[in-house]
Amino acid sequence: IRDRSNMPTDGLPTGAFRNGACLAFTTFTDGGIYALMGGRYDDTNRTLFYRFDIYDEVWQPLANTPHAQGAGDALVYCGYDGNLYAFLGSREHGSVFARYFLDNNTWQILPSIWNKTDDGCSLTWAGTTPQYIYALQGEVDETIPNTNFARYNVVTKEWEELAPIPETNGVGDGASLIWVSDYRIFALGGGGADESPGYNFYCYYINNDTWQKLDDIPYPVGYYVGNRLAYANNSIYYWQGAPSTWEGGGNRFCQYLLSNYSSENKTNTLY
Numbered sequence: 415i416r417d418r419s420n421m422p423t424d425g426l427p428t429g430a431f432r433n434g435a436c437l438a439f440t441t442f443t444d445g446g447i448y449a450l451m452g453g454r455y456d457d458t459n460r461t462l463f464y465r466f467d468i469y470d471e472v473w474q475p476l477a478n479t480p481h482a483q484g485a486g487d488a489l490v491y492c493g494y495d496g497n498l499y500a501f502l503g504s505r506e507h508g509s510v511f512a513r514y515f516l517d518n519n520t521w522q523i524l525p526s527i528w529n530k531t532d533d534g535c536s537l538t539w540a541g542t543t544p545q546y547i548y549a550l551q552g553e554v555d556e557t558i559p560n561t562n563f564a565r566y567n568v569v570t571k572e573w574e575e576l577a578p579i580p581e582t583n584g585v586g587d588g589a590s591l592i593w594v595s596d597y598r599i600f601a602l603g604g605g606g607a608d609e610s611p612g613y614n615f616y617c618y619y620i621n622n623d624t625w626q627k628l629d630d631i632p633y634p635v636g637y638y639v640g641n642r643l644a645y646a647n648n649s650i651y652y653w654q655g656a657p658s659t660w661e662g663g664g665n666r667f668c669q670y671l672l673s674n675y676s677s678e679n680k681t682n683t684l685y
Contacts, residue, residue, distance in 0.1 A: 425473035427451075427462065433639060434487035438498055441491075444516065445469045448476075448491075448498055453483040455506045460484075463514075480521045481510040485639055486531030486552055490538055494545040494568050499524075505532040505554045511566070527564050527573035530554050533639040534589030534604045540620060541593070545569060548599055548618075550579065550589050559584025559607050563618075577623045579603065581614060588612050588635030592643040592650060594672065597621045600650055602643060605636020611660055612636040615670075631670075633662030648672045 423430070434452035446465045453460035461478035484504030491498055497516055503509030511526035528551050535552030539545075544567060551562040561578035579585060583606025590602045597620040605612030611634030617626045633654045635642060642652045650670040658664040 422471050423473070425475070426464065430462070430464075432457070432460070434483055434485045434504065436487055436489045438489040438491045440496075440498070440516065446516075448489065448514070450479065450483055450487045450489050450500060450502070452485070452487055453504075453507075455484065455504060457484070458482055458507065477514075477519045477521060480512055480523055482507045484509075485533045486535045486554075488531070488535045488537040488549070490547060492539045492545070492547060492568060493541055494539070499537060499539075499547050499566070501526075501531045501535050501537065501549070503531060505530045509535075524566075525571055525573065527566075527575070528554075528562070533587040534585045536589055536591040536601075538591040538593045538599060540597075540599060542597060542620060546620075548576075548591055548593070550585055550591060550601070552589060553584065553586055553604075553607050556607055561585065577625060579616065579618075580625050580627065581606070583607055583610060586610075586612050586636045587639040588637075588642060588655070590635075590643040590652070592645055594645045594650065600643065600670075602631070602635055602652065605634065609637050611656065632668060633666040634660055 432452040436450050438448050440446050445468045449464045451462035459482050463476045463479050465474045479502050481502040484507050486504040486509045488501045498514040509531040511524050513522045531552050533553040536550045539547050546565040548565045563576045563579050566573050581603040586605030589604030593599045599618040601616045603612045603614035613630040613634050615628045615631050637657050638655050644651045654666040656664040
């Protein structure tokens, strides 16, 4: 196993990853991890998009995104059509929703339900029928709580507003979505628009458009942006990625055991 501190960065520009940077893995056949490089609020035209080949361990520049990137970036692979979908932008630059075609390295701007996204914007593909991509808009205002939640029909290219995530203070910088199986999506609230630490963890039921609050996560997320949920081996994982002054020191790595979902909602701290 390669030491994760020594993975190659050759081919990347200086200062590659900025606010809103995010990654998406496609398939082992493709072997690609795709990366939006993000952008600062004063970057008006940063459109860098790269692919990391997991077999050759090299970075490759791809077609620039069709809109400036920023804190409102989000990226997800859709197994239905084998393409990537993304929100690109921020509250400063405005945002677009777009599709990236893996087979010909091109982008297409699609209809969008929101004209801006920001910190905590998140996407997840739910491999159910019909085919949907679910989205949180993120913290588009630093003082007004935002709980907007919607889904995009990959077949009809239409958006639908859904029951808002029940975050009293709105989603924050650490908001995140993950679909794991059947008709459930899990989410981190991510802290409030007032930058308060976020302990809230939820399950969204696709079948009846309802949310359930689960046990609090052991260490809070927020203040720093980034999609932090991942799924493997019947467990959900999150990286805290918060200020060092917060409970847990900001660098905890935790596991949520789905086998205990209906009874204990048990969460383990791994590191």
